[in-house]
Amino acid sequence: MNTFTNTVKSQTIWLDCLDAGSFPFSVSIGYWYENTAATTGGSSLSSSVDDFMPANVLEQAFYKTLQGFPILAGQLKTADSGRHYVEIDKDNLNMPVYTDTHCDLEYSTLSKSGFNMRKLPMDLNNESGVPIPSGLVGGKIVPAYFRIFRFKNNSGVLVYASIAHYITDGYGYSRFMNRWAETAKSMQQQSQNKTTPLVVRQYIHDRSFHNNYRSSETTALSASAVESVTAGGGWFAKSLAWLSPEARGRIFKTLSSATDRSCSYFHVSSQTLEDLRTRVQACAPEGTRYTINDVITAFLVIVVGQAKEKASTEWWNRPVPQILRTLSLNRLGNPAGLDFLVNVNLRPRIDHPEANNYMGNMTSVGSFAVTRDQIHQQPADETLSALALQVHQAIASAANRDFIGQLGHLMNSKPEYCMWPTWSFATSSSKFVVSNQTRFNHYGMDFGAGIPSMVRHGPHAFTDNVYVMSNHPDTGGVIFEFKVPRNVEANLIRDNRWMKLVDRYDSYL
Numbered sequence: 209m210n211t212f213t214n215t216v217k218s219q220t221i222w223l224d225c226l227d228a229g230s231f232p233f234s235v236s237i238g239y240w241y242e243n244t245a246a247t248t249g250g251s252s253l254s255s256s257v258d259d260f261m262p263a264n265v266l267e268q269a270f271y272k273t274l275q276g277f278p279i280l281a282g283q284l285k286t287a288d289s290g291r292h293y294v295e296i297d298k299d300n301l302n303m304p305v306y307t308d309t310h311c312d313l314e315y316s317t318l319s320k321s322g323f324n325m326r327k328l329p330m331d332l333n334n335e336s337g338v339p340i341p342s343g344l345v346g347g348k349i350v351p352a353y354f355r356i357f358r359f360k361n362n363s364g365v366l367v368y369a370s371i372a373h374y375i376t377d378g379y380g381y382s383r384f385m386n387r388w389a390e391t392a393k394s395m396q397q398q399s400q401n402k403t404t405p406l407v408v409r410q411y412i413h414d415r416s417f418h419n420n421y422r423s424s425e426t427t428a429l430s431a432s433a434v435e436s437v438t439a440g441g442g443w444f445a446k447s448l449a450w451l452s453p454e455a456r457g458r459i460f461k462t463l464s465s466a467t468d469r470s471c472s473y474f475h476v477s478s479q480t481l482e483d484l485r486t487r488v489q490a491c492a493p494e495g496t497r498y499t500i501n502d503v504i505t506a507f508l509v510i511v512v513g514q515a516k517e518k519a520s521t522e523w524w525n526r527p528v529p530q531i532l533r534t535l536s537l538n539r540l541g542n543p544a545g546l547d548f549l550v551n552v553n554l555r556p557r558i559d560h561p562e563a564n565n566y567m568g569n570m571t572s573v574g575s576f577a578v579t580r581d582q583i584h585q586q587p588a589d590e591t592l593s594a595l596a597l598q599v600h601q602a603i604a605s606a607a608n609r610d611f612i613g614q615l616g617h618l619m620n621s622k623p624e625y626c627m628w629p630t631w632s633f634a635t636s637s638s639k640f641v642v643s644n645q646t647r648f649n650h651y652g653m654d655f656g657a658g659i660p661s662m663v664r665h666g667p668h669a670f671t672d673n674v675y676v677m678s679n680h681p682d683t684g685g686v687i688f689e690f691k692v693p694r695n696v697e698a699n700l701i702r703d704n705r706w707m708k709l710v711d712r713y714d715s716y717l
Contacts, residue, residue, distance in 0.1 A: 236370035282294035284372075351371070514699070545577060550602060
């Protein structure tokens, strides 16, 4: 730890509008590593837990990596203006929680359960999803948790990390985790007299870098788009915005604990996805090229939309959703259909050599509304092409510089503007979020013992979303990781149109 505490400097990092819109969420992922030499009876490793991903190496590498991410030791605060900032006080650090513990379970037991984190001896629900105050750090919000679980007989290791979303997005999360892994690997190679110098990397946390993307001008189009995102909420959004981060965290945590959700995983081969894209592309307007993300999101509009609608009567009549509906004054979501939200990484769209080193939130959201008539269409190629065009245009709009500039101006000047869409995102039953993380290199994390056998998101705070994840390189394809109510999952499984795309399916509650 001294490698970090002796070098960190006091500083204040003002959060940006895209950070502010992420307050109730965390990025939480588990990386599972199997010790194949131990599980196959190989003699190259002894039964000592220090032989496989050594505890001292992982911890030392962690604090070395933290030197490039001092924001992870800061405290979230609110200024009199309502804007939020992270204060890093070298004499009073708000350190992330880091533990390395033994687990009386074999790795094979967890792998046979579908890598179900709920079978672990520690409940991770309180450490993922909503950042909340913790007695571990004197009642302040914990910026991040890092948990190492070592399985019985040296059979494997789980590296689990949950980082508050206001600190970084999924891309920044993956950059931290990969840097930690390459640091640990480099340390082990040096101990074995293998000279592989660690590449020097610089990470940008100053949110003013975000200005490289924004336009200073506001067009009628961007003003209208921003109004559609931030409008609504009134006194309720204002009340949430002016609460302390700790009080707001408790509110969102209470809401998330009432959420009925399952975790389900559907594997689809790369060839199946490319075949689908090729067929739909043949129906595209001239000059438009669809990505696989455009096409699969269009497919999800139909199958998820119908699955949610079939389950809506049961869900909507439950007490908590009914209360939320009343509080929202009927303005939560789209009562006539479904709102689809697609996360858009803005970094590739910035013409700046340091864009990929910016670690603040740089993810916008492309949104588009679909009607019940659209949801009830059959997924023919022509139909999917029309929907894919909506997705394509929504993503382009979300990346519009004028839109981002106006959004930033409003959210930074009036905190309630960021709170209403956040509240709606967390509580609306008529929305669905698609987050494509296939470019985040989750399977590149090699701490010195090889890449993960499996990567899974941790328990999620809210429902109605899907992560599109790369599968293990040996298998290929992608994993659709759904966090949905159990009755929605059941409807998806009964939909032959969806299951025909799927090679494998796994689920746990």
